[in-house]
Amino acid sequence: MQRFNQSGGVHILQKMDGCEWDDETGEVVGFHQYGYDGEDFISFDLKTETWIALKPQAVITKMKWDADKARMKFYQNYLTVIYPEWLKKYLASGRSFLLRTELPSVSLLQKTPSSPVSCHATGFYPHRASLVWRKDEEELHEEVDHGEILPNHDGTFQMSVDLDLSSVTPEDWTRYDCVFQLSGVKEDIITKLEKDRIRTNWVKPSDMTVLVTAAVVVLAVILIGAAGFIVYKKKKAIRPPSSPDNSAELSAQLNPET
Template sequence: MMFIIGVYLLGLIPSPASTATHSLKYFYTATSGLPNFPEFVTVGLMDGLPITYYDSNIRRETPRQDWMAETESPEYWERQTQESISAEHSFKANIDIAKQRFNQSGGVHSFQRMYGCEWDDETGATDGFNQYGYNGEDLLVLDLKNLRYIAPVEKAATTKYKWDHQKGLIESDINYLTQYCIDWLKMYLKKKTLKRTVPPSLSLLQKSPSSPVTCHATGFYPSSVIVFWRRDGDQVYEDVDYGQLLPNEDGTFQNSVHLTVKPEDLDSGRYECVVQLLGVQEDFVTRLERSVVKTNLGNTGRTNPGSEGSGSSGLIIGAVVGVLLLVAIVCGVIIWKKKNPKKGFVPANTSDGGSNSSNNTPPHA
């Protein structure tokens, strides 16, 4: 069994190609056989960023973004805590039932659920999903169109039969996934955008004299940004590669654009990197000059002295790794196969006895 640290690979980190599509997802993970890890973990993700967290050690629902902490009342967090405690009892019971069903005892085991919704703010299209799994294998997936569950493995057939005949619970789940979840997603988006606009910190980086020059913008908010190169006032399209939009741990974002340029053009004064941020009229511009390019050869030029270390390519990598580790940790060391890259991961409940909490309206939102 492999512990997937690269939750990034499962589509939890947003990319520029999907900036019009917003998502609200909740991950529940119960584990056994991991002595130094919580037996139960929940995490809420909005657009790939953690917004809520609970585990069986702290036994408190906690915010993971400043805007969540600032906009939700203490009563909200107490209510969410009680609902997560209830889910913890259900999931611990279900992982024991699953172990019995699969005739397993010792070793490491995981029982997981992922549910949530997506909304395209350009087309208005929505989608919902409710999925379960055990030990990295898909078990049950809710088919919203046909009001039934799909069971990829034979040992989940009993649960599928039982749940398929609980039409009221299925309809309740679908009502949440297609209506209430979308409403909460839009509300969270509105609360998130109340956060003030944060300008980017710009750095110019180059591994070696023959490498492309990277313009790295970080620490900006919101995520709607355009980063590009100009030459003599006109945007450059040739010899340009665009990086990915990535989240920082503090809820801001980073992006980059790479320019292949001749060494003699470094001091020509013809090139400049431009960042255009939604909600800000002025452009953020830094001119390409050899003295401000940070390289592996020891140059220390930086276009924004107030952002210490923001120009280091090593720190860029470190920031990305930090994001991956954070998401991996809050997702409870997700043990999952990449079955459905569009949704992220696919979890399941093999219980035909014990708790049916996974059939009720999901405890979050």
């Protein structure tokens, strides 16, 4: 707080240390760093065995800690020996969960015939995956739009990549495919760009006209029926009831002998 000329208030000091281990190359990258009030403050550089001041206020701390060689060796041993041993032990214990892989379902989606075709992969795990469009087995970088990897509610992930087909003729569609690659899985999922594979909820204008016409007819029938029922009820309501005297007189006229 004195380094930042702070006399009071609530402040947060954070420490984060650990290591990353590449099981293919055997490379271990250790890290030990501090943050203050949500911003990086100072970090330890394993290669030079010195501290890096990430804020001007951290320079004094860097000079003090650089002079403490015993502290340096302590952190170096933890980051390069002890932490990797722990990591390998935990990985072996939870290998079935930590190294599990789940392949996705891949679909081709299109809103309208003039919209880009989206290659959508969902349900994969882990998130270390790639999804690309290819032409003649060469990855495309132009006319494609890569989406972010997003989490699903069940812990798996989803992603998509769009392909603009506005300048592609129907004859060239067979030259395109979508390729999904998942870390830890050798085989790729390849989806050819074919018309019958594209899913859409788009309705043709002619079909839409038929649907609208049918809806209008049904609505008209309902309105006519409702209007007829209302007229019937009104007529029934204003019709005068026959009295008992009128009924007797009418009966006598129809049956003179009684």
